[in-house]
Amino acid sequence: MEHLESQELCEEDGLSDLVQRYADLVLRLALTYLRNMPDAQDACQNVYIKLFKQRKEFHDTEHERAWIIRVTINTCKDMMRNRWRRRLSAIDEAVLILPIEDNESREVVSYVLALPKKYRVVIHLYYYENYKTSEIAELLDRKESTVRSQLKRAKELLRARMLGGMDG
Incomplete structure (x- = not known):
């Protein structure tokens, strides 16, 4: 026992x-x-x-x-x-x-969270968890080319929203 x-x-x-x-x-x-x-x-x-x-x-x-x-x-x-x-x-x-102390990081994360889900997830896994696109594709059961496209589109959306937020 x-x-x-x-x-x-x-x-x-x-x-x-x-x-x-x-x-x-x-x-x-x-x-x-x-x-x-x-x-x-x-x-x-x-x-x-x-x-x-x-x-x-x-x-x-x-x-x-x-x-x-x-x-x-x-x-x-x-x-x-x-x-x-x-x-x-x-x-x-x-x-x-958001459980983040730094205001600049909080702002970036809030922009990421405002993205559509398919973009939020690839951004998170790529930048915050340091996965390669091939690994993300495997984890999400997607083609690597799809992950790359989503990552590219997510970056474009983030850039536009962040720059737009600074101008307006």
Whole structure:
């Protein structure tokens, strides 16, 4: 019995380490998708529950990180399909709280969050998580050329909105 309890504690510690290691990544990605803190926090909790239930074995840290990102994306997509979420999204967007200290960074992130979802996600994974376009394509199950086009279009939109915001 004592051996079983110590094994469970080790598994819980490993899970706790995993949660702590990816907490920021999961929250940032969920916030990028859902655009409000309460839903992003709910998504994080759902990701951790899936992680706890599945107790997945990973080949290496890159496999682990990719799995966490994929589960986070799928969790966010599921939440966005919810009819209640669609009805409240306009209200929730007005309540957006960005957990960023620096005003300039907050402004840039607010421009990123204002982009359509397909652009927000590629920008986030490319600039904030440092993935290559080929890796983003694999994570999102898209063609690499599509990811490159979306990244290019997202940069153009950001540039236009940021420069437009400075002029007006």
